[in-house]
Amino acid sequence: MISVQNLTLSLEGQRVLKDVSTTLPDHGITAIIGPNGAGKSTLLHSVAALRAPDSGSVTLNGADIHATPAAERAKLLAILTQSQPQIPRLTVRDLVAFGRWPHHRGRPGPEDHALVHAAISQFELHRIESAQLDTLSGGQRQRAYVAMAWAQGTPYMLLDEPLSALDPRVSRSIMSRLHQISRPGRDTRAVVIVLHDLQIAAQWADYVVALKDGELFAEGIAGSVLADAPLSALYDSEISVRPLDDGRIAVLT
Numbered sequence: 261m262i263s264v265q266n267l268t269l270s271l272e273g274q275r276v277l278k279d280v281s282t283t284l285p286d287h288g289i290t291a292i293i294g295p296n297g298a299g300k301s302t303l304l305h306s307v308a309a310l311r312a313p314d315s316g317s318v319t320l321n322g323a324d325i326h327a328t329p330a331a332e333r334a335k336l337l338a339i340l341t342q343s344q345p346q347i348p349r350l351t352v353r354d355l356v357a358f359g360r361w362p363h364h365r366g367r368p369g370p371e372d373h374a375l376v377h378a379a380i381s382q383f384e385l386h387r388i389e390s391a392q393l394d395t396l397s398g399g400q401r402q403r404a405y406v407a408m409a410w411a412q413g414t415p416y417m418l419l420d421e422p423l424s425a426l427d428p429r430v431s432r433s434i435m436s437r438l439h440q441i442s443r444p445g446r447d448t449r450a451v452v453i454v455l456h457d458l459q460i461a462a463q464w465a466d467y468v469v470a471l472k473d474g475e476l477f478a479e480g481i482a483g484s485v486l487a488d489a490p491l492s493a494l495y496d497s498e499i500s501v502r503p504l505d506d507g508r509i510a511v512l513t
């Protein structure tokens with residue numbers, strides 16, 4: 261369980277997160293939603309210790325994440341930020357294998373090879389595993405990055421808008437994989453994902469954390485936050501949520 265306690269964080273003198281406290285579940289898909297500039301990416305970065313808070317703390321199973329050595333942290337949390345470095349001639353397989361680095365530090369063993377193989381299979385990358393990243397479509401490349409994060413073998417995967425610029429079919433395929441890997445059981449990965457698409461959140465999120473103006477606006481099981489009143493107030497816009505036949509909900513803006 262990741263616990264965020266009274267987190268306040270400033271960037272260039274501006275308060276970006278204000279006394280945010282929340283708990284991120286240790287399985288399932290947790291969506292972080294909210295308007296542009298609400299602090300979603302900053303919260304994710306702070307949970308991954310990429311940004312130090314002014315005050316407050318982030319703990320993972322009781323240990324302060326900012327006090328945890330980076331090498332240990334990399335075995336607990338994988339983060340995919342919005343912009344990835346472009347490395348010329350890197351193949352999909354190389355990229356996914358890079359996810360194992362925190363475990364082998366340059367000397368991959370059988371378990372590392374097996375996990376890379378599993379990641380390629382899990383995210384259906386067989387046909388493009390030898391392709392160079394800069395020859396792929398945005399959707400293929402994004403799938404490879406998510407596979408790399410999965411191969412890192414951490415109990416938590418933090419993904420910052422991994423679906424931006426992807427078509428509905430590719431988004432659905434990535435979310436469907438994330439859904440599978442985050443179900444409780446052996447080798448469960450808790451997925452924490454920044455999402456702008458409320459329809460995707462409605463279809464896939466188990467838990468939702470909503471931020472507005474740097475503050476925690478609402479949190480809870482998806483159905484409690486993805487409802488007419490909280491969403492309309494969150495986005496200052498009239499939003500309706502409708503039940504679907506199969507128990508899911510649709511969000512109409």
Ligand SMILES: Nc1ncnc2c1ncn2[C@@H]1O[C@H](COP(=O)(O)OP(=O)(O)OP(=O)(O)O)[C@@H](O)[C@H]1O
Binds near residue numbers: 274297299
């Ligand atoms: N490097 C930075 N330096 C100064 N201010 C920053 C920096 N990065 C972000 N901010 C500011 O912090 C606030 C929160 O930004 P953040 O990227 O966390 O929001 P967000 O909710 O993820 O936004 P979006 O949905 O637009 O991606 C914004 O007001 C932004 O301008």
